Amino acid sequence: MRMLVLGAGLQGSACAFDLLQNPDVVEVRLADLNVSHLPAFLAPYTDAAKLAGAKPRLLPTPLDAKDTEAVRALMRQSDAVMSALPYYFNGPMARHAVECGAHFCDLGGNTEIVFEQKQLDAAAKEAKVSVIPDCGLAPGMVNILAQHGIDLLQRDGADVQSVRIFVGGLPQHPEPPLNYQIVYSLEGVLDYYTTLSWVVRDGKRHQVRALSEIEPVAFESHPELGTLEAFHTAGGLSTMGFRYEGKIPTMEYKTLRYPGHAQMMEAMRELGFFGLEPVEVKGVRVVPRDVALALMQPRLTKPQGRDLVALRVVVEGTKGGTAVSRGWELVDRYDDTRGVSAMMRTTGYSLSITGQLQASGAIPAGVCTPDECVPAERYVAELAKRGIEIEPIA
Template identity: 70%
Template structure:
């Protein structure tokens, strides 16, 4: 299999590493604007099966040419490129998956379904951790019920050694995090889709030691299209982000003071976006080189089976990979993208068309693939 990975950042590098662990993958082309130096854990493969390639994803001809040489394409770049990339993939007749994170773009990608079916390929947006893994698990629970009352998803990337005031470290794009903190979240309540404010309705959630008590609050994007898909079919469905207690209140104050706004303001005669200043000021303080992280996840589904109440659920607590220097967030997100792309290349995701992971990824096989990589999702009562 010849695989194309777009984006050589944290998640793209983890995706490439995972692909290279499969002997059936003969070539991984890792593309970015700047790929002079690949991550340390990729260095042994560079120049052999790994081919770092300078590419601007806005170069349609260049992207399409590389796509036509590949069995599957995995996008680990910002969501706003994914509609164009999915379009190119459908035209090139190649399988495509991405990390997604923006539901409106996913709905736009859905409109490519006819072309993807004509070309006999699958396009699967939202294939990371959240959205991605959590949606596959939620669907796995839904499939075990005759009727579903309640779906709750909790997930977060956290530092193992939190430092005040935010008790947080950057585990993926800070810009992406702030998008989720400032965009309304879709939920299902009383069977109807509804919007709730990001950072709202914080509640305590308990995990076994050493994690302990966390707080969960609404953020955007995690449910992806599931809120629309299950409106009128499920009474309650919600997604919340996990952080250490007190985080939401601080970020809510920062947001409400206007410091996360995208609209430029005048500062001594210069127009600047408050969000740009916030990112520039916060990023150095929240970047912890070598900082160990963990990913915490819990998905529960409640309903009825054969007329009797039934609850199923899954939990994950994954830690930084000390041996390889790969973060827990990279494992959960980048490996998830890789697994999906490999399933597509092997023809294990059917039928052709555009599908979100909850609609097409076989959950038992997906969980088994994660377990092979040491990402242990455990079933809870």
């Protein structure tokens, strides 16, 4: 298999690393504007091969994602394309991949773009390739687990009543005042904190304010985490809320943080610090969010910080008047041996697993989200091989 990874940031690098663990992957092109400063865990796949006089399996490749011809030339040489670029590239990249005859998956994060990608379904089937948006942690892993729970309850003859998803990337050693460290794009975090979130209530889709309806969440098997707080943010349900409107009464996605985080971020939002409209400051027009990012980025970047990912998915229903449920939990931590963060493991590895399933022929041609087409048990087994242990809730 020849694989192309677009985007050499944290998630793209983790995806490339995971691909290289499969001997059937003979080539991984990791493409971005700048590929001169890759993480140390990728060095053995370029340096060792060069020293041995062999052709490296990892090929860092300079690429401007806006250069259509260059992008398409690389796609024509690839069996599958995994995109870890910013979400606004996902639409055109999916289209290029279909037209070049390559499988495609991305990290998603924007539901409107997912619906745009769905329009490629007929073309993808004709090209005999698959396109899967939303293949990271959330959306991605959590949606696969949610669908698995729905399927299991329905196969057992139960009526599904609710789907509740909780997930968060957290520092193992929180520091005030926000008890948070950057584990992916801070700009993306602020987007989620300022965008209305879709939920399903009484079988109908509604939008609720981000950072609202805070509730406590404790992981009994991991008491060291203490009690976390959960609150609404956008994007995690993706298209599931649309698919199950009128079919499942309640569906919602919430982000996990240490207590007090949501209230502080809500106060900053309401004071206008995350606004996108320029304001005048001493005769200079500035965008409040740009200032917030400039101030927060260096303070929340912890080069020596160790992160964790906490996840819970619970699907509940009734059978013969009796309450039944299926659920899963995960607490994954920074890989000290390789220097790979928990967020990179759960997001970048998930993208890699999906791309490999596509290239191996395990996914039918067409456009589908992970919850619609990724075989859950096989996916969970692949995660376990990587030490990402998803545990059923008793």
